[in-house]
Amino acid sequence: MKKYLTAIAFASTLSSFYSVAQQGNVSVNTLVKTTNSWDGSSLPAYPSGTPEITILDINIPAGTTLPLHIHPVINAGVVIKGQLKVTKPSGEVLMLNAGDPIVELVNQVHTGKALGEEDVRIIVFYAGEKGKAITVKKQ
Template sequence: MKTKLVLSIIAMTCLLSSNAIAGSNTVAVKTLTKTSQSWDGTPLPAYPQGKPEITLLDIHIPAGTELPLHLHPVINAGVVLSGELHVTKQTGEQLILKSGEPIVELVNQWHKGKAVGKEDVRIIVFYAGEQGKDITVKKH
């Protein structure tokens, strides 16, 4: 049941950013990603056993802004709607994302993001979490 709910929400998120033609009666669905690994190849963990809580965020990062080092203890995925985002692991490994590109984020790995270039970054991110638990933890 959890898997069906998660897949339904991901499909709805993809529809929000799909390339349906304005004024057309045709619905277009484009699979942006389908994987069981994060962007660095690490296998995704099992879903939490507690009460599921879905969070869908529309994140705006001003151009030139670098996010603090953080991790996500839950599975999450997103789509960059505008701008260019560089995601960097503590090891220095980096992923460069541009408008329209998806990301399956790292789970339980420290990383940071930076809005590179002159355009602000806007990214929609879906988190499959557990009620009462954090979806992001900042490193102090």
């Protein structure tokens, strides 16, 4: 019942926000709205523990390849600058440029690489659980 009431309160708040946003010079542009990660796999249910939101401003130097890793929680981001190549061990690739959104893979091994001569800057939002990791390196 508590989750239901929380969902109703959130929907009401969101509805109010859009009503207010339509006034004046405020604009709202939906970058992505989905129930799937970028590879088409379904997003898992949210954790049942205490929610913890983390927002990271990540800078990946040009030419840097991130280690293989997983995200055990739902996360999404927007590339602010640069070009990022995200790759799964299967060879499946997602290319991202400045302005592109990404709904990340959950519990799937992947890596990223900053292509070109410009650093990549990406803002990532994680919907996790208090005390739990948001990224885990794989060997």
